[in-house]
C-alpha cells in the first residue's frame with residue numbers, strides 16, 4: 001500500500017509551533033509506522049512572498065522587546081472588522097505561492113499548527129477546486145486567538161475548556177471540535193523510570209526535593225535572578241532543604257554565566273536538554289514562564305508549577321489555567337518565588353503533594369496519539 005501524504009504547516013514564531021509539529025510527526029510514526037508520509041514546512045518563512053515572510057521575525061522582535069506593542073496588535077487582531085480584510089488581502093497575495101506548495105507536496109491532508117495560515121491556505125485550496133481535508137491543531141493552551149479558527153476546517157483540536165469556548169465564539173461548530181490536550185512529544189506518553197534511577201543517572205542528589213527552573217526553549221526571562229534567589233532560599237539556615245536544576249535552553253550566554261557560579265545548594269546547570277521528560281520525572285516542581293508546552297508537560301509528569309512571567313496575549317490565559325486548577329502559582333518576583341518553593345519543600349509539603357495529584361489528573365499523556373488517530377480516521381473515511 002502506498003503511504004498517504006500529510007503536510008504540516010508551521011512557522012518558527014516561538015518554539016511551540018515547531019515542537020508541536022514534530023510531536024505530531026513522531027506520533028504518526030509511532031502509531032502507524034510508515035502508513036503516512038508526514039512532512040513539516042515553515043510556510044511563512046520559506047514559501048510566502050514579502051512582506052508575509054517577515055512576520056516571524058517581527059513577532060520575535062515584538063514579543064521579546066516590545067511586549068506592550070505585541071499585546072496591542074494581538075488585541076486589535078481579535079476584532080474581526082480589522083482582521084478579516086487584512087487576512088483576505090494576505091490570502092490573495094499568498095495564493096500563487098501556496099498553490100505552488102500544494103503542487104510540490106501533493107498532500108492528501110493538511111494539518112495547521114499556526115494561527116496565521118488558515119485563511120490563506122483554505123483560500124488557495126478553494127481556488128484549486130480539489131478537496132483536501134484541512135485540520136487545525138491549536139498549540140495555545142487556553143487563550144487561543146480567533147485567527148486560529150476557520151469554519152472550513154474538517155476538524156479542530158483544542159487543549160482546554162477555555163480554548164473550546166473561544167473556538168465556538170469564533171464560529172466553529174461543536175462537531176468540528178475535539179478536546180484532548182496539546183500535542184506533546186511521545187516520550188511523555190511513556191511511564192517514567194524510577195526516580196532513584198533517574199536521579200543517579202542525571203547526577204542529582206538522591207534525597208533532596210528538586211525545583212526545575214527554565215525559561216522556555218530559548219531560556220528567556222529573569223532565569224538568573226530567580227536561580228540565585230531560589231538557591232539562597234533553599235539554603236535556609238545552613239542545611240540545604242532542596243536542590244535546583246536549571247535548564248538554559250538555547251540561551252548560551254545564560255548557560256556560561258550560570259555554569260561559572262558557586263551555588264549554596266546542590267545545583268545542576270544545563271544547556272538545551274533533549275530528555276525533558278526525564279528531568280521532569282526526577283524533579284518535584286517547575287518554575288517557568290507561562291509556555292504552553294512546558295505547562296502541559298509538567299501536568300503529565302505531575303509537577304506543580306510556578307509561573308514567573310508570560311508573553312502578553314497568547315500566554316496570558318495560562319495563568320488562570322494553572323491558578324484556577326490549583327496546580328501552581330503565579331509570581332514575577334524572584335524573592336516571592338523563592339519563598340514559595342521553600343514553603344513547598346518545607347511546611348507546605350502536603351499541599352505540594354495535593355497539587356501534584358491534581359496536575360496528574362489534568363495532564364493527558366495520550367493526547368498526541370489521540371490526535372493522530374482522529375486525523376487518520378479522516379483519511380480513512
Ligand code: UDP
Nearest residue numbers: 015016216217249272273276291292293294
Ligand atoms: N525544551 C526542551 N529542552 C530545553 C528547553 C525547553 O526540550 O532545554 C522544551 C520544553 O520541554 C517545551 C518547549 O521546549 O516542550 C518550550 O515550549 P513552551 O511552550 O513552554 O515555550 P516556548 O519556548 O515555545 O515559548
